[in-house]
Amino acid sequence: MNNKVLIVDDDPGIRETISQMIEGLGYAPETASDGFDALSMLESGPYFCVFTDIMMPKMTGLELIKRIKAREISLPIIVITGYASLEIAIDAMKCGASDFIAKPFKVSQIQLLLNKVKREKLLIEENRKYSDTIELHRLIDNLAGQLDDKNREITSLQAISERIISLRGIRDLVSAIIDVSKQLLEDVDVQFFPLNRKTLKLMNPSGGEDRLISSELLEGKIVRRDTASENSHRRFETIFPLIIEGQVFGTLDVHSNTMLGEEKEHKILYLLNRSAERMENVALYEGLYENMLSTLNSMAKILDARDPHTSQHSTRVTNFSLAMGNILKLTEDEKDVLYIAASLHDIGKVGIPDSILLKNGRLTDDEFRVIKRHPDIGADILKPLPPMVRETDIIRYHHERYDGKGYPSGIGGQEIPLLSRIITLADSYDAMTSDRPYRDGLSVDKAIEEILRCTGSQFDPELAEIFIRNVIKP
Numbered sequence: 001m002n003n004k005v006l007i008v009d010d011d012p013g014i015r016e017t018i019s020q021m022i023e024g025l026g027y028a029p030e031t032a033s034d035g036f037d038a039l040s041m042l043e044s045g046p047y048f049c050v051f052t053d054i055m056m057p058k059m060t061g062l063e064l065i066k067r068i069k070a071r072e073i074s075l076p077i078i079v080i081t082g083y084a085s086l087e088i089a090i091d092a093m094k095c096g097a098s099d100f101i102a103k104p105f106k107v108s109q110i111q112l113l114l115n116k117v118k119r120e121k122l123l124i125e126e127n128r129k130y131s132d133t134i135e136l137h138r139l140i141d142n143l144a145g146q147l148d149d150k151n152r153e154i155t156s157l158q159a160i161s162e163r164i165i166s167l168r169g170i171r172d173l174v175s176a177i178i179d180v181s182k183q184l185l186e187d188v189d190v191q192f193f194p195l196n197r198k199t200l201k202l203m204n205p206s207g208g209e210d211r212l213i214s215s216e217l218l219e220g221k222i223v224r225r226d227t228a229s230e231n232s233h234r235r236f237e238t239i240f241p242l243i244i245e246g247q248v249f250g251t252l253d254v255h256s257n258t259m260l261g262e263e264k265e266h267k268i269l270y271l272l273n274r275s276a277e278r279m280e281n282v283a284l285y286e287g288l289y290e291n292m293l294s295t296l297n298s299m300a301k302i303l304d305a306r307d308p309h310t311s312q313h314s315t316r317v318t319n320f321s322l323a324m325g326n327i328l329k330l331t332e333d334e335k336d337v338l339y340i341a342a343s344l345h346d347i348g349k350v351g352i353p354d355s356i357l358l359k360n361g362r363l364t365d366d367e368f369r370v371i372k373r374h375p376d377i378g379a380d381i382l383k384p385l386p387p388m389v390r391e392t393d394i395i396r397y398h399h400e401r402y403d404g405k406g407y408p409s410g411i412g413g414q415e416i417p418l419l420s421r422i423i424t425l426a427d428s429y430d431a432m433t434s435d436r437p438y439r440d441g442l443s444v445d446k447a448i449e450e451i452l453r454c455t456g457s458q459f460d461p462e463l464a465e466i467f468i469r470n471v472i473k474p
């Protein structure tokens with residue numbers, strides 16, 4: 001992997017500081033003092049990633065990001081920013097920046113960012129094998145179970161791919177490998193032995209003795225044995241190592257009456273390779289997803305920190321929403337979406353100026369119009385992130401009303417997504433019962449009265465009843 005990192009900043013001090021840190025981490029820093037310089041240096045590519053400032057003469061950082069992305073969409077760009085310009089950092093992420101780093105810089109932060117870029121690059125490389133477009137959503141589709149055309153051609157192996165591509169965990173993986181091997185090779189016995197990496201022993205799942213793995217298997221080679229002299233009703237044993245991320249994860253032992261031969265061995269190898277790829281993808285994808293979530297969560301925390309009166313609000317709304325999710329017996333998948341959407345429901349407030357968000361007292365009509373933009377801003381922040389597709393709409397509609405008089409879209413009734421209707425209740429109840437600088441919070445009984453009064457106008461009547469009966473007064 002190439003290790004050139006381009007640092008774009010008009011401040012020579014910052015260029016120098018970041019260069020030194022990056023060099024210390026084993027990368028080769030190069031610097032540019034403005035956007036035009038940066039673009040001409042990128043001609044001589046390829047670069048591992050770009051760090052850019054936003055406020056620069058000649059060309060702004062946002063303009064530079066757009067121009068780079070127009071030419072090379074997969075080049076990761078990290079924005080250098082101060083805490084005060086969080087809004088700008090978010091604008092930059094909307095233009096395609098992968099992440100941002102705030103002053104003062106720490107080496108450990110830069111290292112985390114570079115590691116993240118490295119993982120994302122691998123993910124994109126992986127995606128490139130399947131398709132010419134580098135869009136991340138194609139990869140997610142692949143993970144969700146789409147087969148690439150190349151595999152369709154290999155019809156005899158299609159069943160393997162379908163089975164493997166839908167796998168999630170390691171336990172599924174092992175049982176699928178055994179099932180598929182039995183289907184591929186008739187009349188064989190198949191067993192899988194996981195490797196204990198500490199003792200280098202293969203663990204016997206049926207309770208027999210663990211045995212030390214051979215050096216050939218550890219090197220990734222297939223071992224073939226004639227077991228005629230042993231107490232086995234099958235004559236041959238073929239042992240395949242399953243290698244995930246360069247390490248032997250276990251072995252697949254196939255006992256057969258005749259030698260397997262090249263073709264059958266090839267099929268098993270294909271099966272094991274596909275399984276390993278799948279597991280690596282799951283791991284990478286989960287890493288990426290977690291990274292993204294932690295970025296969003298830190299944004300939510302920054303938001304809470306801005307307004308001391310609403311800190312912990314997101315957490316309480318999430319807890320109330322999940323309680324509803326459990327009562328309504330939502331699927332695990334729906335509860336995951338609800339969890340993320342509720343935690344981030346007000347994320348769009350990062351785009352609302354302090355003078356309005358933190359104002360003590362009544363808002364003017366104009367100020368209220370600005371506040372009303374936050375569901376759309378929140379949805380726009382999540383929109384470019386492919387795994388957040390479902391959360392996007394839930395957040396967009398969390399201030400709609402059952403009678404259609406809410407914002408931003410004015411949809412009503414069942415047209416409002418169920419999860420948004422749940423968050424509306426949780427959000428309103430928490431707002432009613434929390435103290436504000438200009439008023440005390442309502443008592444629980446008063447809040448129930450208020451919810452009942454607004455049932456059918458603001459709230460979904462059925463959900464409101466369940467919320468009062470099971471969440472507020474269980």
Ligand SMILES: [Fe+2]
Binds near residue numbers: 346398
């Ligand atoms: Fe909100």
